[in-house]
Amino acid sequence: MQKYINKKLDNNKPEGFPKKIGGVMVYNPIWLAPLAGITFSSIRSFYKAMGVGLVHTEMISAVGLYRGGRKTKELLNGKEDEHPVALQLFASNSEDIVRGAEIALNIRKFDAIEVNMACPMPKVTKRGSGSKLLENPYEAANIIKKLKPFGLPVWSKIRIMPKKSNITTCDFCENLFTAGADYIFVHGRTAAEKYGGIASRNDVQEVALRFPGLIGGSGDCYTAENIIEYFDKGCSTVLAARGILRDAFLIPKTLKLLGCDVPTQFMDPDMDMQTELLLELGHSIYNTEGESSALMISRRMLAALFKGFPGVVQLRRRGALVRTWLEMEDLLINWKDILLQPEVQFTKERFPRGIVGEFE
Ligand SMILES: Cc1cc2nc3c(=O)[nH]c(=O)nc-3n(C[C@H](O)[C@H](O)[C@H](O)COP(=O)(O)O)c2cc1C
Structure with missing residues (x-):
């Protein structure tokens, strides 16, 4: 299974790299x-192998960590190969x-x-x-100041302010x-815009x-051009977000x-390479995070991976219907048979509620 991903794209560096950005040594700025x-x-491991210079955990509740939430603590889990990780x-x-932070840093490096100052x-x-912290600059700065004694670079992710x-x-x-921040990510939408409209x-x-x-x-x-534009505008790094699920090869x-x-x-x-990669990723998620996560990610990626190929609608619809990782695996292994079948007319009645809309 490690056929493609062992290409070691993660050590591939543009001119001037590796170098420190925000206090962390990285191989590239994506x-x-x-x-x-x-x-x-x-x-995180998958996209690290696909070449990203640094990965992030998802946002984790500090209160959830110290109240002892097992699920919250599980969000800290990660493999050694994913460093550097914020x-x-x-x-x-x-x-x-x-x-x-004390609890998290005792669990792993x-x-x-x-600090998330962006979630709307x-x-x-x-x-x-x-993003509520954007309305409280005093506490936002205080948070940065109080994190400095941990000795790690302290970063923040914010959104642009409304006019x-x-x-x-x-x-x-x-x-x-x-207050001591070492680096800041700026998402070009205001909090009120959430994820709609166009980032400025x-x-x-x-x-x-x-x-x-x-x-x-x-x-x-x-x-790739969208990402490069941010470098042209003076940013020293760019965050790849929803784009990685639409194109696994974006990095x-x-x-x-x-x-x-x-x-x-x-x-x-x-297509062989695309399906093998999706299988590789799905297997890894199934073994580490479980079946529902493996199905959720592979459905989202299936919708994007085969974009433009004839018969793709059929494949995506089958993907929406599978209920187990084994069925999804079967679909990914036998995609050729499905794509070559004559188009079956699916009606909304054949799908459980909510499934058709997910991909159309
Ligand atoms: C499903 C989803 C989950 C997100 N979770 C986080 C998060 O945990 N922390 C964070 O700072 N931003 C989060 N974001 C925002 C993204 O990191 C990114 O800033 C945003 O999607 C804009 O980039 P894009 O338009 O290229 O997707 C999330 C966005 C989406 C769509």
Whole structure:
């Protein structure tokens, strides 16, 4: 199974690398974003092998960690091969975050601690965490200051400020840097925009030009060109987020544009390679995180992997119907038979509620 992924893309470096960014030594500036429910251990290892320069945990509740939540602690799990890895925590105040960080760092080694000041979801903001901290610059800075004694680089991920805000994005960053922040990622959407609309690269550029070398960009990175645009705007790193699920080869394609020596099969992968890779990833998730995670990720990736191939709708629909990893494996192994079958007319009645909509 380790047929493709052992190409060691993870040591592939553009000119000027390896170098330290935000206090961490990295091989390249394309990093895996934190994605709740997605960037668990197997996904991090997979994309590390596909070439990302650094991976993030998903956001982890500091309060959940010190209240002893087993599920929360499991989010810290990871393999040795995924370093460098940034631990992302969320909390509304410095006391909680320090207690959470103490527990996390006793469990395993991380290369940086990052504070989530970007999540716009009500279950996070209603307790004063995530993007709610953008409205509380004093506590945001205090959190950074109190994390410094752990001795790791301290990072933050924020969103751009709305135009009517009484503090600009640049001033908010200045406040965090003064408190000791070593690096800041800026997502070019306001909290109110959540994940809709188009991320403003110009707003990210303004901050990147004000703090050279200290800003990473995020927002709408679906193609290699989208990612490169952030470098052109002055960012020193870019976070690949939803784009990695639409194109598993997004990272090698971007590394190639940055001048890395990427094997040609990664630039124009055939269907055998695509299915083998998805099987490899699915197996790993099944063995580590369990069946439901393996099915969730492989369904999402199946929808994207075969884009443009004839018969793909059929394959995706079958993917939506499978109920076990064994069935999914069977589908991925026998994709040729399915694609060559005459189109079966599926009706909504044949699908359990909610499944058709997931892919259409
Ligand atoms: C499903 C999902 C989960 C996310 N989870 C996190 C998270 O845990 N922490 C965080 O800082 N950002 C999180 N984000 C935001 C992404 O890291 C990224 O900033 C955002 O998706 C914009 O990039 P994109 O438009 O290229 O996807 C999440 C986004 C999505 C879609």
